Amino acid sequence: MLRREPVYLDHAATTPLRPEAIDAVTRALRVVGNPSSIHSAGQEAKRLLEESREQVAATVGADPIEVVLTGGGTEAVNLAVKGLFWRRRAEAGARRILVPGGEHHATIDALDWLAGVDGAEPVEVPLDELGRVQVDALAAELERDAASVALITMLWANNEVGTIEPVAEVAELCARAGVPLHVDAIAAYGHVPIDLHGLRRETRAPAGAGLVAISLSAHKIGGPVGIGALVLDRSTRIEPLLHGGGQQRRIRSGTQDVAAAAGFAAAARATFEHAAVENERMARLRDRLVDGVAAAVPLARLSGDPDPAGRLPGNAHFSFAGCEGDSLLFLLDAAGVAVSTGSACQAGVPEPSHVLLAMGRSEEEARGALRITLGWTTTAADVEAFLGALPAAVERASRAGMAARATSFDR
DSSP states (O other): OOOOOOEEOBTTTOOOOOHHHHHHHHHHTTOOSOTTOOSHHHHHHHHHHHHHHHHHHHTTTOOGGGEEEESSHHHHHHHHHHHHHHHHHHHHOOOEEEEETTOOHHHHHHHHHHHHHHOOEEEEEOBOTTSOBOHHHHHHHHHHHGGGEEEEEEESBOTTTOBBOOHHHHHHHHHHHTOEEEEEOTTTTTTSOOOHHHHHHHTTOOTTOEEEEEEEEGGGTTSOTTOEEEEEOTTOOOOOSOOSSOTTTTTSOSOOOHHHHHHHHHHHHHHHHTHHHHHHHHHHHHHHHHHHHHHHOTTOEEOSOSSGGGBOTTEEEEEOTTOOHHHHHHHHHHTTEEOBSSOGGGTTSOOOOHHHHHTTOOHHHHHSEEEEEOOTTOOHHHHHHHHHHHHHHHHHHHHHOOOOSOOGGGO
């Protein structure tokens, strides 16, 4: 009997490489030359690099020079958060960093490091029950003492529950207060409109304030792993993480990966060429999945914004009372369906979802979470396969119950 191909529904962790990206990387790997060299071979590499940068910039309403290519989304987030903090602390003595609860660990861990090593003072701003930052609380912190705020950093859309955040409102608050805003758009890229210059114009952002920095990652849209970008408004100055060579506006030194950049650009081209149609297709599949889970497992609780317009088109996130999320994940995997319990960066660590806890959910709900995310390869048959496998997985996980939190190491 032929084994059925596994169903992959974890596109928020990473999505399959697009054929266009594979072709672009393969062609670019044959190009010999350091793009910083001035001979003809180097200049040919530079031409390909800068064309790739231009294509990525066009997808987010930025100029090519504002796209600082990085080794991935985590580096882009760290460069923005640490670089803006160091610069603002040096120039204005500002130490507070306002951050919503439930951020990605690239942000959380960077802030923890800054607090422990460099005297940063992170201030957590609460989320509502849908996972959306409470703008009034953010505004109150700025009104209380905007001069002490080095930056605000937030997600464009929550990578776990899929809720789209009120970025335009926060950007306007930051512009008025003279505070820089960094947005982690890694989960949102390709699914929601992003326009750096347009939003800066709309909010009348002064130099160095308002929305100034956006983090991206190629492998979330079908590009290669190991390349991302920090889109940094040209009016903004930050301290670099890396030194040595001064490539990319002296913000990110190091020989640039031309082949990865070409793959990033090809994936961006393919994604945005049909983004509206593709996101509508994914949203229909997501709605079918949400309705199917509600019918098959009535006790399942949808997390995030229930309004389809308020969440990412490919995201469905549920809590299953009385079930360990890890148990559900392994049972579904055994049935040939790949999903996740949350951010892949935390996978393998049986901890409750910090996002759900920040939304006010109980620890039991936060431990019984599953994230199902669709992508460009997802079909209606994939959704039906998940719905077919889910009831048995929930029944077995319910019988197993919740795992004890204490282990022999705790004695």
